[in-house]
Amino acid sequence: MTTPSHSHRGADEPISPPPGCPAHGLGPGGLRRLYGSEAESDLAGIYEKLRAEHGSVAPVLVHDDVPMWAVIGHTETLHMLRTRSHFTRDSRRMRVVQDGTFAPDNPLAPMVTWAPLISFAEGAEHQRVRGAINDALSTIDDRGLRRFIHRSSQRLVNEFCEKGTADLVSQFAEHLPMAVMCEVLGMPDEYNERLVQAGRDMTKGTATAVESNEYVMSVLYRHTARRRAQPEEDFTSRLIAHPAQLTDDEVAQNLRVVLIAAYEGTANLMANVLRMVLTDPRFRAQLNGGQMTVPEAIEQSLWDEPPMNAQVGYVATEDAELGGQRIKAGDGIMYVIAAGNLDPVIRPDLKASMAGNRAHLAFGGGPHECPGQDIARSIADVGVDALLMRLPDAELAVDEKELRWRQTLIARHLVDLPVMFTPRPPQDVKLRPTMGRVPSPRKEWEVSSPPPRPQATSPAAAVPAQASAAERSDQPLVATPPPSPTGEGERPKGALQRLLRWWRGY
Numbered sequence: 001m002t003t004p005s006h007s008h009r010g011a012d013e014p015i016s017p018p019p020g021c022p023a024h025g026l027g028p029g030g031l032r033r034l035y036g037s038e039a040e041s042d043l044a045g046i047y048e049k050l051r052a053e054h055g056s057v058a059p060v061l062v063h064d065d066v067p068m069w070a071v072i073g074h075t076e077t078l079h080m081l082r083t084r085s086h087f088t089r090d091s092r093r094m095r096v097v098q099d100g101t102f103a104p105d106n107p108l109a110p111m112v113t114w115a116p117l118i119s120f121a122e123g124a125e126h127q128r129v130r131g132a133i134n135d136a137l138s139t140i141d142d143r144g145l146r147r148f149i150h151r152s153s154q155r156l157v158n159e160f161c162e163k164g165t166a167d168l169v170s171q172f173a174e175h176l177p178m179a180v181m182c183e184v185l186g187m188p189d190e191y192n193e194r195l196v197q198a199g200r201d202m203t204k205g206t207a208t209a210v211e212s213n214e215y216v217m218s219v220l221y222r223h224t225a226r227r228r229a230q231p232e233e234d235f236t237s238r239l240i241a242h243p244a245q246l247t248d249d250e251v252a253q254n255l256r257v258v259l260i261a262a263y264e265g266t267a268n269l270m271a272n273v274l275r276m277v278l279t280d281p282r283f284r285a286q287l288n289g290g291q292m293t294v295p296e297a298i299e300q301s302l303w304d305e306p307p308m309n310a311q312v313g314y315v316a317t318e319d320a321e322l323g324g325q326r327i328k329a330g331d332g333i334m335y336v337i338a339a340g341n342l343d344p345v346i347r348p349d350l351k352a353s354m355a356g357n358r359a360h361l362a363f364g365g366g367p368h369e370c371p372g373q374d375i376a377r378s379i380a381d382v383g384v385d386a387l388l389m390r391l392p393d394a395e396l397a398v399d400e401k402e403l404r405w406r407q408t409l410i411a412r413h414l415v416d417l418p419v420m421f422t423p424r425p426p427q428d429v430k431l432r433p434t435m436g437r438v439p440s441p442r443k444e445w446e447v448s449s450p451p452p453r454p455q456a457t458s459p460a461a462a463v464p465a466q467a468s469a470a471e472r473s474d475q476p477l478v479a480t481p482p483p484s485p486t487g488e489g490e491r492p493k494g495a496l497q498r499l500l501r502w503w504r505g506y
Helices: 037-054 074-082 123-138 142-158 169-173 176-185 193-201 209-229 235-241 248-279 281-288 294-304 337-341 373-390 495-504
Strands: 057-062 066-071 165-167 310-316 320-322 325-327 332-336 405-407 412-414 418-420
Touching: 037 057, 037 337, 037 405, 057 325, 066 074, 074 320, 074 332, 074 337, 123 235, 123 248, 142 169, 142 176, 142 373, 165 169, 169 176, 169 248, 169 373, 176 193, 176 235, 176 248, 176 373, 193 209, 193 248, 209 235, 209 248, 235 248, 248 294, 248 373, 248 412, 294 337, 294 373, 310 337, 332 337
Parallel strands: 066 332
Antiparallel strands: 057 066, 165 418, 310 332, 320 325, 405 412
16 A cells, blocks of 8 residues: 655654554554444444545555555545456455455455455456346336335234334344345345344454354255255346356355345444434425435435445545545455545535435445345335334434444444334235336336216126235236226325335335
């Protein structure tokens, strides 16, 4: 790692602070550490110090004092992500990996160590794997997925709705994304508490992160072998059958990317949005008053509190200049999503609303932009909406100042979100939809009032009642003709109501 030429450290200045010095967050070379007690308590503060000291690109130390460059400017981050001729995700080219400075047991190993998956692929290989993943994702029935998310949300709420109290992190936000992703991947039977906790632990940078990664991979390897032998209508089977001819190792490794990226990011996103709803009176008034929709609230949260703090493992392929710094070939690079989203160059007023603006860095950018971001948005949108509909009077059960966070280099987790509400009976959510085939495109999308209902001339001409829930349970989630006119005594729904029901998927 090269030290910036404009460093103000004098020749007689000590390389590291003496014991007891307040600058305990500094390491060899006077570089700031992005791990340890100071980082865990105020990582955002460290990034602002780096911005003041070095600008938009700063030299830092990650776990085990491994040197890297941290890109904290919004424009510089996008430039790095889009300039594949100078920067790559092939971590095997990183100098600290080649010389052994970055050890295999480093807590960041699951995020940095090269593997045959889309996150580390470049060029033609990246196009081959990315094409297979994109094609498999494109076959997911969006409306069927949203129905499953809604019913899974109801099932989770049923587990605590009669008690009048709940922790919306451990009992809702942590479980819904994993349940949904296991269904998408075709492994619903693997969804359990151990998989949830392993998925969370992998991104914490703890001593058990490597062990958690091994457990998740063992589950995915078994699942890949099952689907290779017995394919079904799910994401995994489509990935295996793709003309790209991915090996079992490639399939399992890329399933990990899809599973963990969607799970961890979405769990944090849901927790952040729910906390905003419960703690900001203006936000809740806007949401309930119809001035801010849940999708808009999600985008605002993605700006202010991105679910992932940073991404590590980029490498300079040749000497280059970035943000005024001279980066040498082989230098390791990370980009800081949280700091980039707060870059004063693009957000001079942090209080200004960013609802509906998708220029944030939460899902990355360039060729490696998150391919499953629409699934993450659907889980958060439908899940938060369903919970607010079931528990409209939910209130924070503790003072906001008592909320606890777990801060790591990779992510910032809300530890718990205790709420209280009026106890309610559970709802019937025993119907379990399947991931049906993609529905045929609709020819007409005009939303209009239903035509006048003709008068029945005889009992035989009367419109039959809708099928019962039990009769509908085995039907695939595919496109169906418009419903028959409403039955006697039922008021026809207005255009807005029907549009909302279609959008929510239930």
